Structure formats: structure tokens, C-alpha cells
Amino acid sequence: MNQNEPVIRVKDLVVSFGAFRAVDGVSFDVRRGEIFGFLGANGAGKTTTIRTICGILNPSSGSVEVDGHDISSSTAVLKPHIGYMSQKFTLYPDLTVRENLYFAGSLYGMTPKQIAERSHKLMDFIGLSEELPDPVSHLSGGVKQMAALASSLLHDPELVFLDEPTAGTSPQTRASFWALIRRLAERGKTVFVTTHYMDEAEYCGRIALMERGKIVAMGTPAELKKKFFPVKPLELSFTKPVQHAVRQALEKAGIASAVFGATLRVRAPERAELERVIAPFQDGVSVQEAEPTLEDVFLQAVSGRKAV
Amino acid sequence: MNFSWRRARSVALKEYKHILRDPFTLLVTLVLPLVFVGFFGFVIDLDYKHMRVYVRDNDQTSVSRRFLQEAASSGYFDLKPIHGQFQLDQALERNDSPALLVIRRGFGKNVRAGNPENPGEIQLLSDGTDNVQASIMGSYMQGVVQKANAVFAKDNPDLTDAAAGAGERIRSRFLFNPELNSRWFIVPALSTIIIGFLAIVLTALTVAKEWENGSMELLLSTPVRPSEIVLGKLVPYFLLTFFDVLVVFLLAIYVFQIPFLGSFLFYMVACWVYITGALALGLVISVVTRQQQASIQFAFAVGLLPSFIFSGFIFPIENMPAFFQYFTALFPQRWFLLISRTVFLSDAAPATLATALGAIVVFASAMILLAVHKFKTDVEP
Ligand SMILES: Nc1ncnc2c1ncn2[C@@H]1O[C@H](COP(=O)(O)OP(=O)(O)OP(=O)(O)O)[C@@H](O)[C@H]1O
Numbered sequence: 001m002n003q004n005e006p007v008i009r010v011k012d013l014v015v016s017f018g019a020f021r022a023v024d025g026v027s028f029d030v031r032r033g034e035i036f037g038f039l040g041a042n043g044a045g046k047t048t049t050i051r052t053i054c055g056i057l058n059p060s061s062g063s064v065e066v067d068g069h070d071i072s073s074s075t076a077v078l079k080p081h082i083g084y085m086s087q088k089f090t091l092y093p094d095l096t097v098r099e100n101l102y103f104a105g106s107l108y109g110m111t112p113k114q115i116a117e118r119s120h121k122l123m124d125f126i127g128l129s130e131e132l133p134d135p136v137s138h139l140s141g142g143v144k145q146m147a148a149l150a151s152s153l154l155h156d157p158e159l160v161f162l163d164e165p166t167a168g169t170s171p172q173t174r175a176s177f178w179a180l181i182r183r184l185a186e187r188g189k190t191v192f193v194t195t196h197y198m199d200e201a202e203y204c205g206r207i208a209l210m211e212r213g214k215i216v217a218m219g220t221p222a223e224l225k226k227k228f229f230p231v232k233p234l235e236l237s238f239t240k241p242v243q244h245a246v247r248q249a250l251e252k253a254g255i256a257s258a259v260f261g262a263t264l265r266v267r268a269p270e271r272a273e274l275e276r277v278i279a280p281f282q283d284g285v286s287v288q289e290a291e292p293t294l295e296d297v298f299l300q301a302v303s304g305r306k307a308v
Numbered sequence: 309m310n311f312s313w314r315r316a317r318s319v320a321l322k323e324y325k326h327i328l329r330d331p332f333t334l335l336v337t338l339v340l341p342l343v344f345v346g347f348f349g350f351v352i353d354l355d356y357k358h359m360r361v362y363v364r365d366n367d368q369t370s371v372s373r374r375f376l377q378e379a380a381s382s383g384y385f386d387l388k389p390i391h392g393q394f395q396l397d398q399a400l401e402r403n404d405s406p407a408l409l410v411i412r413r414g415f416g417k418n419v420r421a422g423n424p425e426n427p428g429e430i431q432l433l434s435d436g437t438d439n440v441q442a443s444i445m446g447s448y449m450q451g452v453v454q455k456a457n458a459v460f461a462k463d464n465p466d467l468t469d470a471a472a473g474a475g476e477r478i479r480s481r482f483l484f485n486p487e488l489n490s491r492w493f494i495v496p497a498l499s500t501i502i503i504g505f506l507a508i509v510l511t512a513l514t515v516a517k518e519w520e521n522g523s524m525e526l527l528l529s530t531p532v533r534p535s536e537i538v539l540g541k542l543v544p545y546f547l548l549t550f551f552d553v554l555v556v557f558l559l560a561i562y563v564f565q566i567p568f569l570g571s572f573l574f575y576m577v578a579c580w581v582y583i584t585g586a587l588a589l590g591l592v593i594s595v596v597t598r599q600q601q602a603s604i605q606f607a608f609a610v611g612l613l614p615s616f617i618f619s620g621f622i623f624p625i626e627n628m629p630a631f632f633q634y635f636t637a638l639f640p641q642r643w644f645l646l647i648s649r650t651v652f653l654s655d656a657a658p659a660t661l662a663t664a665l666g667a668i669v670v671f672a673s674a675m676i677l678l679a680v681h682k683f684k685t686d687v688e689p
């Protein structure tokens with residue numbers, strides 16, 4: 001099958017709860033084998049979008065096609081090919097990991113032998129012992145998330161939806177999650193993932209930024225950076241303790257700035273003007289071009305929209 | 309509709325594990341009916357032993373004496389033989405006995421003859437104002453009659469099979485107020501109510517729980533179908549509730565010595581249908597409310613109120629205004645109570661209960677269909 005053929009096509013999707021439009025006219029395509037990242041503040045509508053594509057929420061208008069099937073009329077055909085890890089923890093707390101996996105697998109028609117083989121492989125990869133004797137409720141947050149991930153991947157779905165899979169887990173756990181996600185994509189699986197961590201978004205093939213039910217920017221991380229920062233952002237670093245005074249001076253001159261570690265990020269003014277403002281501080285401060293992060297992009301995209 | 313047995317079985321297995329790991333539910337389910345039925349049975353047992361009964365034996369044969377011996381040895385009756393004139397109303401006024409047992413002349417002859425058209429008859433006249441005691445006395449006397457029949461049959465090996473069967477038709481007649489029948493067998497009626505109620509509560513929690521802890525979202529994203537979930541959730545709770553049925557039945561028969569005259573198989577089939585209907589009703593509640601708190605409240609309202617008020621347990625149905633008589637027909641408790649009382653009390657052919665059985669079959673099927681139909685397959689609020 002064509003690698004670049006879109007496997008998910010969302011067109012003018014609107015999902016309303018009463019009068020409130022949680023998803024408000026969203027269109028995008030996701031290609032086969034892609035890691036597609038969904039970013040956005042709380043309540044932006046990410047989960048609602050995912051639920052709609054997974055066929056557990058009905059679109060109010062617009063269309064969602066998965067693999068050429070309209071989602072509203074073909075849920076039964078599509079469900080076996082979809083793996084969904086909900087943002088909410090959904091394993092049964094009183095069952096063990098193995099029992100949870102067995103249950104999930106059998107709902108997809110897997111035999112006990114298939115489940116055993118597959119969960120063995122998955123757990124091995126995730127680095128989790130299958131033999132955890134305790135009910136899931138006794139496990140730590142990271143292990144629980146891992147188990148939930150394993151449960152959603154057990155039936156080897158073509159399309160994997162991960163809704164904030166790494167929320168509240170340790171850096172090591174996050175790293176192994178992303179290693180797994182990349183491996184899934186290498187094998188041709190399509191991974192649709194939401195996250196609050198901007199550094200994780202860098203791993204995605206393409207990302208969509210969502211705000212209040214609308215997509216405000218979409219593209220590869222590099223494209224987005226280029227789009228929102230045609231000129232690279234400027235960064236001030238200090239050799240003397242004049243940071244506070246410099247900020248005040250910038251403020252007076254009407255130049256927005258943000259503290260970024262030990263440096264100050266300055267949002268897109270003319271370099272010459274900036275140098276004029278900081279001239280009085282002489283060798284206490286220096287100007288460099290900085291590589292924009294996705295966080296910058298996100299802030300820029302959101303504030304840019306607000307300014308309009 | 310590709311119904312998958314494998315998926316239904318997985319749901320059932322999972323549900324079974326939930327039950328095993330929830331000691332509280334398990335305890336309540338297994339102990340509550342015992343405590344409830346046991347308590348009432350015990351109270352009844354305490355109050356009604358050595359009930360004074362005046363006896364007039366007009367027959368004075370070995371058969372009638374044998375019958376009285378059987379009655380005396382049961383422990384329930386304190387028999388006081390009387391001769392000559394006796395005014396029952398005077399005894400009632402003195403309040404020292406609520407009952408008079410009369411054995412007619414010809415009793416022994418009729419029993420020996422074993423003619424179904426003309427069985428030996430005893431007559432028990434009792435005070436209908438204390439209807440609880442009177443009904444209990446009646447039921448115990450019924451037990452004595454049964455035992456005596458067995459004894460007579462053994463004593464008369466030369467009777468033909470048909471005649472031995474006829475011997476069992478010895479009838480007892482009780483002079484009761486009409487309301488009395490509704491209170492006849494408190495224990496079988498109570499077990500009907502408690503088991504039906506438990507069944508509703510048990511399943512009322514299950515679907516709501518899945519909605520509350522989020523697992524429903526996962527379930528809905530898999531290929532599992534509502535019909536499979538409904539069946540999968542019914543089966544383990546069915547087994548649990550059926551265990552209750554058996555325990556309470558044995559308690560009634562062996563501990564409280566309540567006679568069981570009807571068809572055991574018919575009673576079991578009726579129990580299966582009845583608990584299936586109650587469990588499915590619980591599922592309907594759960595599927596509709598999607599909240600445990602609301603489910604429990606509904607289950608109490610739907611499970612307890614009709615059980616006591618519209619079943620005939622407290623208010624006899626035949627005394628209700630016509631509208632309510634029809635209204636009670638909507639409640640399976642009414643029908644099952646009828647079945648339960650009839651099979652315990654009489655050896656009436658199962659065919660006479662066809663309507664009642666039909667009613668609970670219709671109810672159970674309707675509830676299952678409703679639970680499947682109302683099952684939400686999306687997470688919309
Ligand atoms: N079932 C619902 N009923 C009513 N409103 C809802 C429902 N589900 C979500 N919403 C609202 O829709 C909006 C989008 O919610 P959604 O869960 O999709 O956001 P999100 O981007 O996933 O946020 P988060 O990062 O917090 O997970 C929110 O304002 C939320 O309150």
C-alpha cells in the first residue's frame with residue numbers, strides 16, 4: 001500500500017455538547033505510517049477528536065474517514081484495526097496485568113495462545129514483568145500506563161491512538177514509550193498521539209496545534225518553526241547581573257521578552273532596535289540568534305491568533 | 309449481528325473475577341438471604357409451637373387415632389380431646405384456643421377404601437382474626453396430613469398403587485378469612501422478595517461502575533457488542549443468585565420444615581426465569597443511569613416497593629381495586645409469588661401456573677432486549 005496515502009481523513013469535523021462546540025470545524029489528514037502529534041491546552045478538544053475517530057463519539061457534522069470507510073457507518077469494520085489508549089486509566093483495577101491483557105485480547109478474538117505470545121513480546125519490549133501478581137490498583141503510575149499501552153497494542157492494530165500516554169510518568173518511562181512509538185511507526189503503523197510535553201512533540205512526523213476546538217497550525221516541526229519564525233528569535237545572555245534592568249528597559253521600549261533559563265527570549269523585533277535598547281548595558285549583555293522550540297511556536301501560534 | 313460467544317464468555321469470566329475479588333458483595337449476597345429468611349423463619353418458629361387445638365374425634369378408629377398421634381408428635385400442636393357439647397365461640401371468647409379439629413365419622417373407612425371420590429376428611433376450624441397463627445396452623449396441619457398419608461400407605465401394603473395415591477388426597481378444610489391465604493407461607497414469599505431484590509441490586513451496579521471508572525470507554529472501542537456484554541454480565545450473577553435460591557430453599561424445607569408439595573423441576577425453571585428477569589432489570593437500570601449512586605436508588609425503589617406492595621405479599625391482590633389488580637400484573641414479583649406459594653402449598657399441576665410462568669418469561673425477555681437496546685455504544689453525555 002502507498003506509504004503516503006492518507007489513512008485518516010477528517011473534514012470540517014464539528015462535535016458539539018449541547019450548544020458548546022468542543023471541536024469546531026477541524027480538517028486534517030493522517031498518512032499511513034506517520035506519527036501524528038496533537039498538541040493543545042487543556043480543553044482544546046484533542047480527546048474529543050480522538051474519540052470521534054475511534055468511533056465512540058458521533059460527529060455533529062463533517063466527516064471522518066478511516067481507511068476509506070466512513071466512521072459513523074463502519075464502526076464494526078474499523079474497530080478491530082484500531083488500538084485506543086484513553087487519557088483516563090481504563091484497566092480494571094481489581095484484575096492483574098495479565099488478566100487485563102487476556103480480557104482485552106479476547107475481545108478482539110485472539111486465542112489464549114496468541115495473547116500469551118503477543119503480550120510476552122510487548123512486555124519484554126516495554127520492560128515490564130508479565131507475572132506481576134498484584135491487582136493493577138497496587139501498581140505505580142508508570143507501570144499502570146505501560147500496562148494500558150500494552151493492552152491497546154495487544155491485537156496489533158494498524159492505527160494506534162494514544163491520548164496523553166506519558167502524562168504523569170517518569171523520564172525513563174517516557175523514553176521507553178517513545179522508543180516503542182517510533183518502532184510502531186517503523187513497522188508501518190499509524191500513531192496518533194496527544195501530549196502536553198513540547199519536547200515529545202519534536203519526535204512527531206507532523207503535528208497539529210489545537211486551540212478551542214480549532215487547528216491553528218499544522219505541519220512538521222521544522223515547517224512550523226520556519227512558518228512562525230521566519231526570522232530566528234533573539235536571545236540575550238548576561239555576563240553581569242543586569243538581567244532585571246534589561247527587562248525593564250525592554251518593557252519601556254515596548255519589546256516583549258520572556259525569561260528562558262538564564263537567558264531572555266525576545267519576541268521578533270528588529271535586531272537593530274534591540275541593540276539600541278541594550279546599548280547602555282555594554283558588555284554585560286550579548287545578543288544571539290536562537291533555535292525556536294515548539295514551545296515558542298505554540299506560544300506564537302496562540303498569541304498570534306489572539307492578536308487578530 | 310455477529311454475536312460472538314467467545315467475547316460474551318470473556319466478559320462473563322472477567323465479571324466472575326470481579327465478584328471473587330469483592331468480598332463485600334460476595335458476603336452480602338451469600339449471607340443476607342440467610343439472615344433475612346432465617347430471622348423470619350426463626351421468629352415464626354418461636355411463636356408457634358404447642359398451639360392448643362381442641363379435637364373432636366367422631367370416628368374413633370385406629371386410623372383416626374393414628375392421625376392424631378402423628379399430629380401430636382409434630383410438636384406444633386397441643387391436642388385437647390373433647391367429648392359431648394362444645395361451643396367453639398365460647399372457647400374463642402375465653403381466648404384460650406383458636407382452633408377445633410374435627411375428624412368425621414367414616415374417616416378411617418374412607419382412608420382404607422382409598423377412593424379418590426370420597427377421601428377421608430378432617431376439618432380444622434380456626435380463628436381467622438389471628439390470621440398469621442391460623443395460616444401457620446393450617447400449613448403445619450397440611451404437613452401432618454402428608455406425613456400421615458405416607459404412614460397409611462406403608463401400613464396398607466395391600467392397597468393398589470392407584471388406591472395408595474388416592475389415600476394422599478385426604479383433604480383438610482380450613483375456615484379462614486379470605487385474606488388469610490396471602491399470608492400463608494411467609495418464608496417462601498420472603499425468599500422470593502429478597503432474592504429478586506438482591507438480583508436487581510447486583511447487576512444495577514455493574515454497568516454503571518464501568519462508566520464511572522472509565523473502562524466503558526475501552527470496552528466501546530473494542531469490537532464487543534452490547535448483547536455480548538449483557539449476556540456476559542448476566543451469567544455469573546445468575547449463578548450467584550441461583551446459589552442463593554438453593555440455599556434459601558433448603559433452609560425453608562429442612563430447617564423450617566415448610567412443606568413442598570409441587571413440582572420441584574417446575575419451581576426451578578420458574579426461579580431461573582425470575583432471577584434472569586430481575587438481573588436483566590438491574591442491567592436496564594445500570595445501562596440507563598450510568599451512575600452507581602443513581603442505580604442503587606433506582607434498584608431499591610424498583611426492587612423493594614413492588615415486591616412488598618404489588619406482589620400480594622402485604623396486600624392481597626384479590627382485595628385490590630380492579631385497576632390495581634391489572635397494574636400488579638406488570639410486576640414479575642406478583643407472578644413469582646403466586647408460583648412460589650402454589651408449588652410450596654399445593655400439588656396443582658404446573659399447567660395451572662402457565663400464565664404466571666408466561667408472564668415472567670415475557671418480563672425477562674423484555675428486560676434483556678431493553679438492556680441491549682438501551683446500551684449506549686458511544687460516550688456522549
Ligand atoms: N462529555 C462532555 N460533555 C460536555 N462537555 C465535554 C464533554 N467532554 C468534553 N467536553 C468539553 O469539551 C472540551 C474539549 O474537551 P477535550 O477533553 O476534548 O479536551 P482535551 O484537549 O483533550 O483537554 P485535556 O488536555 O485536558 O485532555 C472541554 O471544554 C470539555 O469541557
Ligand SMILES: [Mg+2]
Nearest residue numbers: 046047087163
Ligand atoms: Mg484530553
